Amino acid sequence: GENVEQHPSTLSVQEGDSAVIKCTYSDSASNYFPWYKQELGKRPQLIIDIRSNVGEKKDQRIAVTLNKTAKHFSLHITETQPEDSAVYFCAASKAPNMLTFGGGTRLMVKP
Amino acid sequence: GAGVSQTPSNKVTEKGKYVELRCDPISGHTALYWYRQSLGQGPEFLIYFQGTGAADDSGLPNDRFFAVRPEGSVSTLKIQRTERGDSAVYLCASRSSGGQETQYFGPGTRLLVL
Numbered sequence A: 001g002e003n004v005e006q007h008p009s010t011l012s013v014q015e016g017d018s019a020v021i022k023c024t025y026s027d028s029a030s031n032y033f034p035w036y037k038q039e040l041g042k043r044p045q046l047i048i049d050i051r052s053n054v055g056e057k058k059d060q061r062i063a064v065t066l067n068k069t070a071k072h073f074s075l076h077i078t079e080t081q082p083e084d085s086a087v088y089f090c091a092a093s094k095a096p097n098m099l100t101f102g103g104g105t106r107l108m109v110k111p
Numbered sequence B: 001g002a003g004v005s006q007t008p009s010n011k012v013t014e015k016g017k018y019v020e021l022r023c024d025p026i027s028g029h030t031a032l033y034w035y036r037q038s039l040g041q042g043p044e045f046l047i048y049f050q051g052t053g054a055a056d057d058s059g060l061p062n063d064r065f066f067a068v069r070p071e072g073s074v075s076t077l078k079i080q081r082t083e084r085g086d087s088a089v090y091l092c093a094s095r096s097s098g099g100q101e102t103q104y105f106g107p108g109t110r111l112l113v114l
Helices: none
Strands: A004-007 A010-014 A019-025 A032-038 A045-051 A056-059 A062-067 A072-077 A086-092 A105-110 B005-007 B010-013 B019-024 B031-037 B044-050 B053-056 B065-068 B075-079 B088-095 B109-113
Touching (some): A004 A086, A019 A086, A019 A105, B019 B088, B044 B065
Parallel strands (some): B010 B109
Antiparallel strands (some): A056 A062, B065 B075
């Protein structure tokens, strides 16, 4: 089955700096890659997603890139703010099937 | 509109007891997923319903776990003879049909088995 690895497990940045989180997946048939943000005790919330026919997608301060050949995808957050502090999860799927999640990255943005 | 809801929000039970966890998906969403999230880890897939039928139950850890969705809307996850290792947050997600891939998560049920 699919295996998703996520790095780093923790990331501390200064407010205003950029943050990058990287994930690799194992199943070349996966075609859908969402990113979720989860605050302590809250539900995971989708922040951005990308499909395998696209190499990059951007939404304001957030962008995701996908390299299908290397089977890795990354989340980029620019101009980080304290409210960006949370745990971020990447996931991979052969849509519409289940999501396989990475282990999560705890992002801390220091004011 | 209303998002995915789950009840109860917290459940404390004793080892060996039976529990039921309920999920109310977003109205009209035909696909429903159950995941389990242990502390400090990503959610792990349990079971996926398309309508009333289980399309994929490969994530259920053993036969103590069972889930139903009799009318294609509300789903119940049932755990028999609970063990301490079942303690986790149980998350439900729903997805619309028509090629939409986004899964919307509920707030979860935090299960503690003493």
